Amino acid sequence: MRFLKPTHAQLQKWASLDQARKRKAENLFLAEGVKIVEEALQSAWKMKALLIREDRREHFGEMPAIRSVKLDAYALTDREWRRLSQDKSSEGIIAVASVPPMPAVRDLTTEGDGRMLLLYEINNPNNLGALLRAADWFGFETVLLSRGSVDFTHPKVVRTSMGSLFHLAVIADVDFARVLPGLRSSHRLIGSDVRSGAAPHAIKGAMALMLGSESQGLPKELTGLADEIWRIPGSGRAESLSLPQAAAILMYACTAAA
Numbered sequence: 001m002r003f004l005k006p007t008h009a010q011l012q013k014w015a016s017l018d019q020a021r022k023r024k025a026e027n028l029f030l031a032e033g034v035k036i037v038e039e040a041l042q043s044a045w046k047m048k049a050l051l052i053r054e055d056r057r058e059h060f061g062e063m064p065a066i067r068s069v070k071l072d073a074y075a076l077t078d079r080e081w082r083r084l085s086q087d088k089s090s091e092g093i094i095a096v097a098s099v100p101p102m103p104a105v106r107d108l109t110t111e112g113d114g115r116m117l118l119l120y121e122i123n124n125p126n127n128l129g130a131l132l133r134a135a136d137w138f139g140f141e142t143v144l145l146s147r148g149s150v151d152f153t154h155p156k157v158v159r160t161s162m163g164s165l166f167h168l169a170v171i172a173d174v175d176f177a178r179v180l181p182g183l184r185s186s187h188r189l190i191g192s193d194v195r196s197g198a199a200p201h202a203i204k205g206a207m208a209l210m211l212g213s214e215s216q217g218l219p220k221e222l223t224g225l226a227d228e229i230w231r232i233p234g235s236g237r238a239e240s241l242s243l244p245q246a247a248a249i250l251m252y253a254c255t256a257a258a
């Protein structure tokens with residue numbers, strides 16, 4: 001496998017992708033780690049380049065999954081690598097990824113099939129990454145992120161999702177109050193509340209599960225639009241579950257016998 005030497009301008013561009021405004025302007029982000037890069041290469045998302053740390057060049061150059069892709073591959077010195085890597089125990093591989101065009105929300109409301117996860121003001125990147133991973137595991141196809149949520153190309157989101165990001169349609173900056181009435185016409189809308197609600201149960205057909213942030217939950221103006229409100233019953237002394245834990249339970253419950 002032939003490796004190229006990056007230019008100073010390329011290194012500057014890739015290093016700038018640690019800033020959300022630069023990722024948005026370039027429509028690029030970095031995905032680091034063997035598992036994450038493998039998932040990215042197997043997805044429909046477009047990869048622009050592979051970056052390999054110099055001491056790992058021979059190792060990755062012999063991997064079938066890497067050799068089979070038609071991408072420019074760059075070998076980076078240790079000094080160059082440290083400018084880009086955000087992983088303390090880096091495996092020496094990064095994909096430069098591009099976000100593909102996502103469907104319009106209005107098209108989702110007319111298709112009327114599949115499972116959606118609606119996330120309101122999720123600003124913790126580790127939580128969002130874990131939620132994307134759970135959504136992928138339970139067969140959810142689309143994730144809507146409200147305004148005020150963390151950028152889904154944030155390095156911590158990408159890393160925590162363990163590549164699941166690349167198997168989902170993620171639509172950001174959504175005005176929930178505006179789109180939920182139309183969404184209800186094609187999907188059963190399930191809200192969540194830690195204080196009161198029905199026990200989770202299986203849902204057949206198109207459905208959308210709506211969750212709020214770990215600290216604030218969902219506002220009343222959104223729960224008032226839901227067809228059902230669910231609460232996870234507990235019997236121990238813990239004050240609550242973490243958001244990813246609760247989300248996984250709810251996703252399992254609504255899909256277990258569907």
